[in-house]
Amino acid sequence: MISVAIDGPSGAGKSTVAKLIAREFGYIYVDTGAMYRAVAVYFLENKKNIADIEQVVKALDDIKIKIEYINKEQHMFLNGVDVTGKLRTPSVSMAASDISAIKEVREFLLLAQKDMAKKFNVIMDGRDIATVVLPDADVKIFLTASPEQRAKRRYDELKATQQNISYEEVMSDMKLRDYNDSNRKTAPLKPSEESVIVDSTNLSLDETVKFIKDLIEERTSGK
Numbered sequence: 001m002i003s004v005a006i007d008g009p010s011g012a013g014k015s016t017v018a019k020l021i022a023r024e025f026g027y028i029y030v031d032t033g034a035m036y037r038a039v040a041v042y043f044l045e046n047k048k049n050i051a052d053i054e055q056v057v058k059a060l061d062d063i064k065i066k067i068e069y070i071n072k073e074q075h076m077f078l079n080g081v082d083v084t085g086k087l088r089t090p091s092v093s094m095a096a097s098d099i100s101a102i103k104e105v106r107e108f109l110l111l112a113q114k115d116m117a118k119k120f121n122v123i124m125d126g127r128d129i130a131t132v133v134l135p136d137a138d139v140k141i142f143l144t145a146s147p148e149q150r151a152k153r154r155y156d157e158l159k160a161t162q163q164n165i166s167y168e169e170v171m172s173d174m175k176l177r178d179y180n181d182s183n184r185k186t187a188p189l190k191p192s193e194e195s196v197i198v199d200s201t202n203l204s205l206d207e208t209v210k211f212i213k214d215l216i217e218e219r220t221s222g223k
């Protein structure tokens, strides 16, 4: 099996790049952020206090997360209900970042993530894929870009779905999430020692995809 890990901060373009590469190489694209987001939806919808870690850990027994691929798109099912359309809001982003700092929440999702890579050729994006989830990945990429560029991309994305939010709010939310994700104790966002760092600030999408595709071809030739 081939596995490609793409880690990096939010708005770096991981999912756009990973989707294009998955389509081209016939890999399954696994968006692990969506798994954390689906768990966050549970806590928001059930009005649980996510600051109460004990309560969060206890509630994991009541949560079933399932990934399904419908028309080649990843859908997240939360206790049997497709919640994919609810995942990309600022409140879910923040709650996902908060609950993802909890060790038990990470362990809860880890097996399913590892399992995907045992069954399929995958390109998996997240924060700890190269460091924790797939330490033996064939290719490890850390995709990043300047905070301004990342906030602009997120802002354009949110605007496209008609969400009422200012660029300044997107920037401050993003900085907070970057801080949370990089400074937590368990599996913080950071490149692994073998990760190739790709800074896409001054690269077009095509250039970024080409660079990563060439790297994958080079590293997996003969496999």
Ligand code: DC
Residues within 6 Å of the ligand: 010, 032, 033, 034, 036, 037, 093, 096, 097, 100, 101, 125, 126, 127, 128, 129, 177, 181
């Ligand atoms: O990639 P994303 O923005 O959809 O992820 C949402 C949150 O989930 C992110 O702020 C941190 C967390 N996350 C994580 O801790 N580990 C992952 N592998 C993926 C996401």
